[in-house]
Amino acid sequence: MSFLQDPSFFTMGMWSIGAGAIGAAALALLLANTDVFLPKPQKATLEYLEDIDLKTLEKEPMTFKAKALWENNGAVIMAVRRPGCFLCREEAADLSSLKPKLDELGIPLYAVVKEQVKTEVKDFQPYFKGEIFLDEKKKFYGPERRKMMFMGFVRLGVWYNFFRARSGGFSGNLEGEGFILGGVFVVGPGKQGILLEHREKEFGDKVNLVSVLEAARKIKPQTSTSEKK
Numbered sequence: 001m002s003f004l005q006d007p008s009f010f011t012m013g014m015w016s017i018g019a020g021a022i023g024a025a026a027l028a029l030l031l032a033n034t035d036v037f038l039p040k041p042q043k044a045t046l047e048y049l050e051d052i053d054l055k056t057l058e059k060e061p062m063t064f065k066a067k068a069l070w071e072n073n074g075a076v077i078m079a080v081r082r083p084g085c086f087l088c089r090e091e092a093a094d095l096s097s098l099k100p101k102l103d104e105l106g107i108p109l110y111a112v113v114k115e116q117v118k119t120e121v122k123d124f125q126p127y128f129k130g131e132i133f134l135d136e137k138k139k140f141y142g143p144e145r146r147k148m149m150f151m152g153f154v155r156l157g158v159w160y161n162f163f164r165a166r167s168g169g170f171s172g173n174l175e176g177e178g179f180i181l182g183g184v185f186v187v188g189p190g191k192q193g194i195l196l197e198h199r200e201k202e203f204g205d206k207v208n209l210v211s212v213l214e215a216a217r218k219i220k221p222q223t224s225t226s227e228k229k
Contacts (some may be wrong), residue, residue, distance in 0.1 A: 002053075008136045010179060018041055021195035022169035025113035039049035040146075041144075041146060041183075041201075042142075042143050042144045044142070044143055044185075044194065044197060044199060045194075046052060046187070046191065046193050046194055048139075048142075048143055048188065049067070049139075049140070049185070049194070050065065050066060050067035051065060051066070051067075052065070052137070052139040052140060053065065053066075053135075053136075053137065053139075053179075054066050054102060054112060054133040054134065054135055054188075055133060055134040055136065056133060056134075057116070057132060057133065057134060061134070063094065066139075066140075069108070069110055069133075069187075070187040070188070070189055071190060071222070072220050072221065072222050073106050073108060073189055073217070073219070073222070074107050074111070074186070074187055074188045074189045074192070074195075074221065075107060075108050075109055075110055075185075075187055076098070076102060076107060076108070076109050076110070076130075076184070076185070076186050076212060077096065077110045077111065077112065077140070077184065077186075077187065078091070078092065078095055078109075078110070078112070078128070078150070078182070078183075078184050078186045078216060079111075079112050079135070079141055079182040079184070079185070079217075080092070080111050080112065080114075080124070080132075080182055080184045081142040081178055081180065081181060081182035081200060081203075082120075082121065082175075082176050082177065082178035083117075083120040083124035084115055084120045084123065084124070084158075084172045084173040084174070084175045084176055084178075085123050085178055085203075086165050086166070086170040086171050086172030087161055087162070087172075087203055087204035088124075088163050088172075088182070089124065089127040089165075089170050089171045089172055090127075090164075090165040090168060090204070090206070091184075091204075091206045091207070092111065092124065092127040092128040093127045093128075093170075094209060095109065095128070095207070095208060095209070095212070096109070096127065096128055096129035096130070096207060097209070098213060099129045099130070100213060101213060102216060103215075105216055105217065105219065106221060107216050107219055108130065108131075109128075109129065109130030110130050110131050110133065110193055111131075111132045111133070112130070112132070112133050112134070112135040112140045113129050113133075113134060113135065114134075114135055114136070114138045114140075114141060114177065114180065115134075115136075115176055115177060116134060117175050117176040118139055118175060120175050120176055125154070127201075128172045137181065139141050140183075140185075141180050141181070141183075142155040145180050145181075145198070146180070146181045146201060147179045147180055147181065148179060148181055148202055152202055152203045155202055157202055157204075157205070158202050161202075161203060161204025161205070161206075162203075162204065163218055165204065168178060175197060181199065181200040181201070181202075182200050183197065183198050183199040183200050183207075184196070184197075184198040184207040184212065185197055185198075186212060186215035186216055186219070188218070188219045188220065189219065189220070189221055189222045190222050192219065192220060193215075194210060194217050195215040195219065196198075196212060196214075198211070203210065
């Protein structure tokens with residue numbers, strides 16, 4: 001058992017353990033930056049979205065079915081992950097930059113939030129140029145809610161998104177729930193259906209604005225004749 005008394009044996013053993021730990025950490029980091037462990041989104045159906053209950057943000061809120069948002073002219077809708085998040089504020093500002101073109105097309109821009117925390121929604125409104133409603137049951141974040149927990153902080157894409165938003169002058173806070181991922185929808189009027197469904201795959205995964213406009217231009221507003229059919 002003389003090798004037990006050899007210091008080089010212990011040195012080699014500790015080096016092997018250290019190298020193994022580094023290798024395991026590197027593998028975990030590599031896998032975290034693929035889409036292997038990302039929650040897969042389940043596509044929403046028009047029937048699912050139509051039946052969602054939303055509330056206005058007035059002192060005496062009114063409850064209505066979500067289909068009222070798009071039944072006549074269609075709509076572009078942002079499901080906000082967290083109003084205080086600077087990444088969400090960046091995407092809200094990007095979508096709001098489309099509002100003049102959406103107005104020309106006669107298509108409204110809306111957002112839904114999943115909670116009201118302090119003044120977070122009010123503070124979000126300077127970034128978002130459309131009406132905002134409350135989705136207490138978080139249905140717009142389904143049919144199966146997806147969460148990104150702390151794995152998001154080891155993804156290079158998320159850090160790139162952080163840098164991009166910070167460089168753009170956006171700031172925020174940590175108020176409210178921010179792990180349930182959001183998205184953006186373009187929905188046509190009546191039964192035209194969902195023309196675009198962007199599901200956030202990681203923090204700061206913004207919708208492509210060109211795709212939003214392309215989908216919006218496919219919207220066919222309801223006419224009095226089509227409404228009667």
